[in-house]
Amino acid sequence: MSGFDTTWLDLREPADHAARDHTLLNAARAHLRAGGASALAVDLGSGTGSTLRAFGPDGGTRWRLVDHDPRLLEAASARLAGFGVVERVEADLGALPPAILDGARLVTASALFDLVSRPVVERLAAVLAERRCALYAALNYDGRTNWDPPLEADPEMLAAFNAHQAGDKGLGPALGPGAADALRTTFEGHGYTVRVAPSPWRLGHESEALRDALLDGFAGAVRETGRVERAVLDRWTEARRERPGACHVGHWDVLTLPPGP
Numbered sequence: 001m002s003g004f005d006t007t008w009l010d011l012r013e014p015a016d017h018a019a020r021d022h023t024l025l026n027a028a029r030a031h032l033r034a035g036g037a038s039a040l041a042v043d044l045g046s047g048t049g050s051t052l053r054a055f056g057p058d059g060g061t062r063w064r065l066v067d068h069d070p071r072l073l074e075a076a077s078a079r080l081a082g083f084g085v086v087e088r089v090e091a092d093l094g095a096l097p098p099a100i101l102d103g104a105r106l107v108t109a110s111a112l113f114d115l116v117s118r119p120v121v122e123r124l125a126a127v128l129a130e131r132r133c134a135l136y137a138a139l140n141y142d143g144r145t146n147w148d149p150p151l152e153a154d155p156e157m158l159a160a161f162n163a164h165q166a167g168d169k170g171l172g173p174a175l176g177p178g179a180a181d182a183l184r185t186t187f188e189g190h191g192y193t194v195r196v197a198p199s200p201w202r203l204g205h206e207s208e209a210l211r212d213a214l215l216d217g218f219a220g221a222v223r224e225t226g227r228v229e230r231a232v233l234d235r236w237t238e239a240r241r242e243r244p245g246a247c248h249v250g251h252w253d254v255l256t257l258p259p260g261p
């Protein structure tokens with residue numbers, strides 16, 4: 001189980017929505033609508049449906065939310081009142097029955113592909129290419145977490161955090177900061193047109209709760225790696241809590257469109 005909870009997903013959603021590249025989001029929306037009134041979108045690793053809310057309610061479009069965590073799918077119901085036809089499917093992306101993607105015009109995901117391994121992307125790309133289905137994958141972490149004011153231990157902390165990002169999250173060695181690039185090269189290999197755009201978080205005092213939760217998660221991940229001396233980690237965490245300042249987290253959005261008309 002991934003361990004993502006609704007508190008964290010609810011906390012990050014406003015920052016995610018503000019960060020998404022709106023040109024790519026609009027292009028993904030337009031691609032979906034061009035499929036007609038009953039076009040189907042499948043959101044992978046949907047959590048509680050943040051991507052659907054980013055698209056907005058759209059009479060006619062059908063959505064299928066896919067996640068392996070039944071608690072998140074259950075929580076999605078309450079958060080998607082008024083969104084029309086929304087099907088929820090419990091499934092593991094590591095063994096995704098291709099039939100789940102049947103009929104889809106667009107597959108979406110957010111904050112997902114940095115958790116998965118290259119073979120998962122390759123298998124998905126092959127299945128989507130067979131179906132000439134597009135992919136819109138938002139908010140792929142790119143390895144840059146920069147704090148302001150800077151501290152001497154920042155580079156050591158970031159190196160450990162990024163090493164943790166590349167660990168196995170249940171779907172093989174994670175792509176971590178390499179996710180957007182892996183999506184681009186894999187889909188280009190299938191003849192897709194790929195567009196990428198930055199979608200960074202810029203967290204200051206107005207995002208205090210998210211920034212504090214991010215700091216806790218960041219320090220926890222560094223601790224798990226065992227790469228940073230405990231005293232250094234504790235001093236760094238304490239200094240950050242005393243003067244949290246601002247945090248910039250790099251992400252990229254990716255839109256891949258199949259070849260042909």
Ligand SMILES: C[S@@+](CC[C@H](N)C(=O)[O-])C[C@H]1O[C@@H](n2cnc3c(N)ncnc32)[C@H](O)[C@@H]1O
Nearest residue numbers: 002004045046047050067068069092093110111
């Ligand atoms: C960072 S959360 C993002 C959730 C949602 N897309 C959002 O933006 O709020 C990652 C999601 O991927 C799901 N997930 C992780 N590993 C999975 C797997 N092996 N199969 C299906 N879903 C998975 C988690 O349950 C979680 O909902």
